[in-house]
Structure formats: C-alpha cells, structure tokens
Amino acid sequence: MREEEKIFAGILFNPGDPELKAIKLRSHKLSAAYSRTAEDETELRAEIIRQMVAEFGEGSFMQGPVFFHYGVHTRIGKRCFFNYNLTIQDDAQVMIGDDNNFGPNLTIVTPLHPMLPDERRLMLDGEGKPKRFCYAKPVRIGSNCWFGANVVVCPGVTIGDGSVIGAGSIVTRDVPPHTFAAGNPCHVIRALSEADSMRHKPAVLADNRVMEH
Template structure:
C-alpha cells in the first residue's frame, strides 16, 4: 500500500516517503510562486491554483502569501475570501464549502504525531524497518462562515454552516452549525439568531438595508 493511501485510511504513514516528498515539494514551489504574484495577476493566479489544488471554486480569492503542504488534498468551494498568510497543512483532506470569509493568518492543520517522545522519534513500520511515522485527520468547513484573525483549526475538526469563529481561537473540537464560538480552546458561546441581524443595529445600518431571504440575489446575479 502506498503511503498516501495510508493517510486517507487514517493510519500511520512515513512523511519522508519519496513519493510524498515529491508531492510536497511541488506544492511548496507552487505556493511560493503564488505568494510572489500580485492580486491583479488574475490569469496567472488562476493557473497556479488549478495546478496546486484539487478544486478552487469560481469567485474564490486568496490574498497571499499562501502555504499548502500537499495542495492536491485541499478542495475549496465558490466565493471564498482568504486574507493574508493562509496556511493549510493538508496531509489529510481539507474541504471548505462556499461563501466563507477568513481573516488574516488562518492556519488549518491535519497531521498528528505520537504523544510519547520515543515514538515520535522512531517506530517500526509494517516491514519492521525503523521510520519516523505520523498520522492525519481531515478537516471540514461548511458554508457561510466567518473566521476572525489568527484562527487555528486542528486535525479532525468539522465546522458547520453559518458559524462565526472569534479571532485568536484554537478550534480543537467540532462546532455545530449556526454557532458563535471563540476561545483557546474554542467553545460555543451561543447560537446565532435573528437578533444578530443588522436590522437590530440601526445606528450602524445607517440607512442601508438588508435583503429578505426570499428576495436574496441568486448565484451569479451579483
């Protein structure tokens, strides 16, 4: 079995495997090239994301700089905005839905290492050969979320639709949909409700208007 297959099975794998190192080197080079582009180099950025990622939906934007570990293990949906300094260590798959906004310094990590120091240094693989081994857990983020600056999402976490994650949060456990969550470790503070509408803040709304859901513009109309 190839080492990449072991990652997807949630088993221990050797990150120094030559095939994995080749995938990572390619991703690191593409990430560096993207990071050197300007935001108005639209065509070049589109081509680099096509080469780098498994999917990058229409209307999504990464300010840069960016760093992807494998790249090909990340799928990003439509109309997402990523601010400065995006890091996705996608040993295991990372899946991000549509219409999310991410503040600066978002970090998503999937790999895990043994807790005991001697096991971190070396273990015996399935053939009895001494190797450095680790494992990884996938991360999933739904639709219509907003993450503040400096959020870290840890291995194995799923964050549901319509969530707000406060700045500086370290998300170690799943966050259910429609939640405002924050802290280190991140925990749910409360449910997001209609009381959070800008209609309840007329001094900030200042003559602007919200759009009723049944009249919200359809995809592609804005």
C-alpha cells in the same frame, strides 16, 4: 498500500516517503510562486491555483501569501475569501464549502504526531525497519462561515454551516451549525439568531438596508 493511501485510511504513514516528498515539494514551489504574485495578476494566479489544489470554486480569492503542504488534498468551494497568510497543512483532506470569509493568519492543520518522544523519533514499520511516522485527520468546514483573525483549526474538526469563529480561537473540537464559538480551546458561546441581524444596529446600518429573503 501506498503511503498516500495510508494517510486517507487514518493510519500511520511515513512523511519521508519519496512519493510524498515529491507531492509536497511541488506544492511548496507552487505556494511560493503564488505568494510572489500581485493580486491583479489574475490569469497567472488562476493557473497556479489550478495546479496547486484539487478544487477551487468560481469566485474564490486568496489574498496571499499562502502555504499549502500537499495542495492536492484541499478542496475549496465557490465565493470564498481568504485574507493574508493562509496556511493549510493538508496531509489529510481539507474540505471547505461555499461563501466563507476567513480573516488573516488562518491555519488549518491535519497531521498528528505520537505523544511520546521515542515514538516520535522512530518506530518500526511492518518489515521491522525504523522510520518516522505520523498520522492525520481530515478537516471539514461548511458554507457561509466567518472566521476572525488568527484562527487555528486542529486535526479532525468539522465546523458547521453558518458558524462564526472568533478571532484568536484554537478549534480543537467540532462546532455545530449556526453558532458563535470562540476561545482557546474554542467553545460554543451561543446560537446565532435574528437578534444578531444588522437591523438591530441602526447606527452602523446607516442608510443601508438588509435584503429581504
């Protein structure tokens, strides 16, 4: 089994494998190239994104700078907005739905390391050769979510459609759809409802109106 296949199988893999290192180097170079572009260099950015990630939906936008670890393990839906300093450490797959808004300094991580220092340093592979190992768990984010600034999403987490994640949250476990969650560790504070509508904030709404569905 190739090391990349081991990642997707959820078992230990060697991050120093030459094939994996080549994928990561390519992604790191593309991330750096994207981060050097200006937001109005739309054609250049589109070409870099095409090479960098597995899928990037129509109407999505990344302010930059960005950092993708593998890049090709990430799929991003339509009409998503990513503010400054996006980091996606996509050893395992990262799947993001449509119509999401992400504040500055979003970090999504998928890899995990052995807890014991000796095992972190070296373990033996199937042939008895000493190597460094880690493993990874995929992250899934639904559609129509809003994340505040400085959110960290940890390995294996699924965040449901329509959820709001408060600024500074460390998301270590799944978040149900249509809820407001925040904190470190992040926890559900309450379900979202009609009471959260801008209709109930007339001073902020001013002369604007909520669209009828």
